[in-house]
Amino acid sequence: MKNNYSKEHKKYLLKTRARVFTIHFSRILLFVLLLLLWELCARFNIIDPFITSSPSRIVKQLGMMINDGSLWHHTWVTLYETILAFSISTLLGTLIAILLYSIPFVRKVLEPYLVILNSLPKIALGPLIIVWIGTGTKAIVVMGILICIVITTISMLNGYLSVEKEKILLLKTMGANKLQIFFRLIFPATFSDMISVLKINVGMSWVGVIMGEYLTSRAGLGYLIVYGGQVFKLDLVMSAIVVLCLLAAVMYFLVSLLEMYVNRKR
């Protein structure tokens, strides 16, 4: 470490480090306090643990499910569906955006349709999906895709359209063709849009898949939540939500890692 800092600078550094530490510490403290409060309220029957569950009951429930292997099964089913929905919708949505970008006529024609599709609550299509595609994994993945794909298309298209016109002109004067302009300029220039779409889709694909599982499923975390609610096993509902929180956080973290990795490579 460099030691030629002035006294004021050292003091400043210390202060910033202390601040960062306090923020982290407070976050953890808040979490622990909330859990403690919840647990105590449940223990002393201030709230009814049959309805609200409690941290200890969730841990017990999770332990049970780990022992009989059902936790892995349900988690894997949902994770599998989510990854499928996430990747298909991101790829397909980006492809559609590229298509719309390169054919302005089609873009203009489809504009109002996109707007309406975007504002339509996709869950309304649930019964249709089941009738057309049937129940089970396929229907759930389609639900997830429907939720993500429109916003992916719109965001990427807007990204492509906002690339500076002058840069496109520049490449044209250099004799680049449409394909070269896309891969040399449009694609790398909209990289940050791509990352933010991935981040949005991480959240949205979970929403879509859980909604799909509410509609039709025999396994998965969404299934556990619905089933637990119906038979009043709130411990089960809470446990599934805890696992969902963890998974969503991990997936978001992975996208951030990807962002950092690619940014460093550039």
Place this chain on the structure above:
Amino acid sequence: MENLLTLKNIQLTYHSPKSETKAIENLSFDINKEDFISIVGPSGCGKTTLLSLIAGLIKPTSGEIVFHSNNSQVGYMFQRDNLFEWLNIWKNVSLGLTFHKRKTEENIAYAKELIEKYGLKDFVSHFPSELSGGMRQRVALIRTLSLRPEILLLDEPFSALDYQTRLSVQNDVFSIIKHEKKTAILVTHDIGEAIVMSSKVFILSKRPAMVKKIINLDFDQSLTPFQRRKDEKYQPYFDEIWEELQ
């Protein structure tokens, strides 16, 4: 002097749902090899349009643009440097070589030579964000030159720079263009800039644009733009162009 480019009776009309605008009418001029032409005129008179026409980005409604050379490659420089932030300086400079299979050993060597000659060698692996505005504009010029254009089209390339940087970049660009024996057409709002940079000033009329007057600038060949500003001929030229633009 060898004739390089001729514009014959160029006419250009813009169409929009509400109106029809004649941007350029009956515009003709010749450009010789190694000319440095500045084009000045009232704002909105179609100066940039004229460059787009010469670059072949748009087609005239009628009239002809003739290159009297086998090499019709133009180099276009914009107000902003338009460097690609995600590419390093070398990749930015050699960007144009990747199109049309121009990435030959000869062309790469030429680009490297330009980089070395004009003081960018230590920066080839830097990224544009690490360079100053003046440096960035120099990279943009080298990028343009690496394609060996016969003619350089400069669309107010200095107007985004602060005044001090602008003066030094003018010097810089002027000497590089002279050194490489290139022909250049500069569009500018800045009368002073037109006088210090060029060999001829074309004054355009209000829309529809026509050449109102051509002023031949007769400075000592050895003067740099910076020295021209202090030359006694500077002020009379300035007044003459100013008068014409009123």
